[in-house]
């Protein structure tokens with residue numbers, strides 16, 4: 001069971017100092033230095049007001065299609081712990097809505113259709129000034145979760161990438177996570193919390209080869225082996241879905257380029273958002 005331990009939760013604008021430390025919040029406001037403001041170094045995360053529960057009773061291997069290699073663990077985070085974790089992460093993490101331009105046959109402006117945030121550092125552990133953007137330590141609850149996922153999957157991770165789909169309008173289009181900094185056969189463990197969403201997979205060379213899931217809160221899906229090289233995955237828009245969903249992927253990056261890329265596309269250089277009193281607000285907007 002998840003037991004409540006703290007009273008000062010969730011954070012409101014007036015109690016944010018309890019979560020991020022008085023000096024940090026004040027410093028950001030006083031300095032108004034844009035780079036610090038949009039990219040705060042939060043070094044005091046609150047402790048979670050519940051005990052993290054995990055279970056691997058329902059573990060299914062899915063490897064009956066060409067180059068597909070999945071582990072599907074339903075209710076890895078059992079109820080009601082799944083929703084305690086969802087609420088805690090939503091209320092305490094810094095979020096971003098990253099914009100960037102992409103050169104195809106013309107320059108296209110992309111607004112990422114979901115909120116994102118990322119923690120972790122590649123194996124090379126360079127000094128922080130060697131990175132384009134300084135990597136951030138994994139918050140304690142995500143670190144605890146990472147350790148549980150490592151035990152369940154027998155793989156070590158060093159990045160925790162978090163997506164927040166505010167409702168069914170938010171999405172991620174077909175892609176594969178097969179960048180070279182993830183190694184030859186990346187193992188990516190992906191945890192769902194909150195609203196149910198479709199998770200579509202299709203083979204890269206044969207569009208008719210598909211594997212679709214409806215991911216529920218607490219489910220863990222692990223993509224490994226040749227999956228990233230041979231398959232795309234997506235969470236399509238579902239306009240009828242009005243509630244939010246958090247997805248957490250655990251990955252291992254081997255070179256600094258991974259760190260730079262993750263921070264560029266999941267933190268970016270726009271404003272920070274925080275979820276306060278049930279609303280996502282631009283934290284610099286007052």
Ligand SMILES: O=C(O)CCC(=O)C(=O)O
Nearest residue numbers: 163172177190235247249
């Ligand atoms: O939200 C999900 O289930 C998938 C997220 C994903 O594919 C990614 O972040 O690369």
Ligand SMILES: [Fe+2]
Nearest residue numbers: 175176177233
């Ligand atoms: Fe992905």
